[in-house]
Amino acid sequence: GAVVSQHPSWVICKSGTSVKIECRSLDFQATTMFWYRQFPKQSLMLMATSNEGSKATYEQGVEKDKFLINHASLTLSTLTVTSAHPEDSSFYICSARKFESGTYNEQFFGPGTRLTVL
Amino acid sequence: GEDVEQSLFLSVREGDSSVINCTYTDSSSTYLYWYKQEPGAGLQLLTYIFSNMDMKQDQRLTVLLNKKDKHLSLRIADTQTGDSAIYFCADGFTDKLIFGTGTRLQVFP
Numbered sequence: 001g002a003v004v005s006q007h008p009s010w011v012i013c014k015s016g017t018s019v020k021i022e023c024r025s026l027d028f029q030a031t032t033m034f035w036y037r038q039f040p041k042q043s044l045m046l047m048a049t050s051n052e053g054s055k056a057t058y059e060q061g062v063e064k065d066k067f068l069i070n071h072a073s074l075t076l077s078t079l080t081v082t083s084a085h086p087e088d089s090s091f092y093i094c095s096a097r098k099f100e101s102g103t104y105n106e107q108f109f110g111p112g113t114r115l116t117v118l
Numbered sequence: 119g120e121d122v123e124q125s126l127f128l129s130v131r132e133g134d135s136s137v138i139n140c141t142y143t144d145s146s147s148t149y150l151y152w153y154k155q156e157p158g159a160g161l162q163l164l165t166y167i168f169s170n171m172d173m174k175q176d177q178r179l180t181v182l183l184n185k186k187d188k189h190l191s192l193r194i195a196d197t198q199t200g201d202s203a204i205y206f207c208a209d210g211f212t213d214k215l216i217f218g219t220g221t222r223l224q225v226f227p
Contacts, residue, residue: 006160034214034215042219042220043206043217043219044206044217045217046214049213049214093160093161095161095215106163106166107163107215108163109161110160111159111160112159112160
């Protein structure tokens with residue numbers, strides 16, 4: 001299979017604190033991981049593309065100092081929401097692409113993390 | 119930039135066929151995808167179609183691609199209550215996936 005996990009599945013934090021979300025590919029190596037944000041009843045918006053061992057590429061309008069991404073290994077990427085505020089409350093979903101995907105851009109999605117900032 | 123549009127809602131009776139439509143703007147797409155999202159969960163890949171194909175069938179699912187009109191559809195035969203979910207089409211635009219707005223499918227008995 002191609003299983004992607006996320007931890008935690010949900011988190012509630014106070015405004016001003018930082019929250020780290022982990023994304024792991026459990027049974028395959030992922031050279032590329034993607035982070036998405038989904039607001040209620042809306043589509044997924046790509047936030048950034050994370051390649052193992054290099055800096056993440058952020059989409060236009062996404063603050064890289066606010067959303068820190070680290071892809072330290074072929075099976076783990078982390079997203080840290082720094083100094084979170086209520087407007088950062090959202091459903092964050094990661095996906096991972098297999099190392100041998102070639103031109104076929106199949107992404108395997110994690111179950112998502114619901115962040116609520118009070 | 120690339121834009122992918124879907125109708126927001128579809129309601130069908132159990133046993134009927136469902137057809138979910140999607141339009142996209144990028145003409146250089148290589149693959150187009152259909153994903154299913156159940157409440158509070160991540161996305162599950164249902165099927166995909168290569169851009170040089172017109173149709174692909176996979177059990178109850180049939181994907182039609184009209185590249186000239188940039189129109190993609192997903193037909194679910196014999197729709198069941200377990201098919202109730204949000205369905206996203208996605209355009210494999212370069213290295214990224216650009217998602218449509220999602221169609222909420224509701225199946226009633």
